[in-house]
Structure formats: C-alpha cells, structure tokens
Amino acid sequence: MFTNQRDFEYLVGVIQGDGNVRKDHNLVRISIHAEEQEFLRTIYELGAKTFNVKPTIHTEKDGTMKILHFKSKKLTRLISQYKDSTTGLWSIPKKLNYPEEWLAGVWDTDGYAKFEEERLECIFSQKSNHNIDFVKAALEEVGISRYNVSTFEDDRWEELTETDYLRIWSIDTEVFANRIKLKFPKKKQAVEAALDHGEFYAYRPRGDFRKEVLELIMAETDLSNKELAERLDTSGSQITQKLAELFNEGEISKTKKNDSWSLNSNLKIEEW
Incomplete structure (x- = not known):
C-alpha cells in the first residue's frame, strides 16, 4: 500500500x-x-x-x-x-518505527513552533481526550522528557471544551529541533532559525510546576514558605528558576506513573 x-x-x-x-x-x-x-x-x-x-x-x-x-x-x-x-480518538495499532516522523506530522497540524527573543517555543494542543498520551510517549522515545502539560477551557470549537497544552522546556527544544523535521513552512523556518542561532536556553517552568513541586517538598517537611525559600537560597519568582536547576541536576524528576513529580535522595530533603 x-x-x-x-x-x-x-x-x-x-x-x-x-x-x-x-x-x-x-x-x-x-x-x-x-x-x-x-x-x-x-x-x-x-x-x-x-x-x-x-x-x-x-x-x-x-x-x-x-x-x-x-x-x-x-x-x-x-x-x-x-x-x-x-x-476523533487516535490509536497506534503497532509500534511506530519512526516516532520522530509521526511527531512531525502531528506537530505540523496541531502543534506550534515559534522562534523569538532567541528562544524556540514548541507547544502541542488538542482537545482533552487522551490523544496527548501518544504524543508524550513518542516524545520520550526520541529523548524529550522535560515538558509541562496543562488543561484549559477553550472555545475554539464553538463550544466550551477542555484543551490540553503540552509545552516543551527550552532545554529539550534542541533535541526537538535536531530530531523532528517539520514540513509546515512557518514552523520549519522557526526550527531552522533556532538551529542557526545555536543556543538553547533552559526553560523557566510555568506556575503549575512550581506549585506541584513546592507542595511535594512541603509535604515532606514542616517548613513554611519563607523557610523553604531560605533553604533554596532564593525568593519570589527566582524560586521557579531554582527548582528548574534542581530538575536539570537530577535532584527532582518526573515519573511516568500518574505523571507525578518525585524528589531524589541526593536532594537530602530529610536534612531540611
């Protein structure tokens, strides 16, 4: 065929x-x-x-x-x-041989790629119907594991519908740019511009990341928000950046089970 x-x-x-x-x-x-x-x-x-x-x-x-x-x-x-x-539900009846090609297809249609302010932004969005789970699995197959998924109400389809948004962290957009070859002209040009620029910055995660991880840490300690900021040696909006650094260093990780965050032993949370 x-x-x-x-x-x-x-x-x-x-x-x-x-x-x-x-x-x-x-x-x-x-x-x-x-x-x-x-x-x-x-x-x-x-x-x-x-x-x-x-x-x-x-x-x-x-x-x-x-x-x-x-x-x-x-x-x-x-x-x-x-x-x-x-x-409209997807299925994958057999394992994809080329997940990077399949990702290029879904990103060319339901994705977004834009290069501005020296940063490549890669977002995928679709109605909340579990199709995004295939995208997450394929991204991990090609070496992209750092992303945030948020769900919002959207009226693009002439009715109020829950929509999933997957945003790849900038630290993994270099892998995206090198592995996933888009064909949609504007998106392809954005990726090529990012590759020509040659520098990929660590993404500062959105509020859901900060909220989830701080709640996880506070569940393991009796620290107040102020005391926690002191332990992280930072405060205010910089806490998010500090948490991102801990993630990049492997002290915070995201597990596949229930898409949840976990604290690794080298963080020594019990000493806080």
Missing part, C-alpha cells in the same frame, strides 16, 4: 491531527488552510507518492479550507486503524 514507512508515519500524524476517515465513502480526507499553498502542495505530492493514490482537492464553501480527498478502500481500511472517524 505504501512505499516509504517514514513518509507513511508522518502522514498518519497529519491525518490524526487534521484529517478524518469516511468509511462509508472509502475516503481519507486531510484539511489544510487555503492560504497555506506550499504545505498543501507538500502533502498532495507526499500523499500521492506514499499512498499510491492521486488525491482530488476540494474547497469549503467559505473558501478558508482546502480538503484533500484520497479515495481508496484499502487506504480507508488501513487509516481507520489509526483514527476513529466518529470520536
């Missing part, structure tokens, strides 16, 4: 991000904003070559979106294993 496994896994990511499957019409569809002509050509050519199916291009009534239609019974049956056409 497909000739290149790398390209296939990239396209699976694209379809899971901005595509759908219509089993009753033997149709796989990919939606792309009409102004993104370069990306449209890229996906058109890559899809035709990889799926061995020449797509047709349709335009939504308001002209904002272009829809690629890949009509094939075999392809529809294959892709339906990866995305439920009614719920």
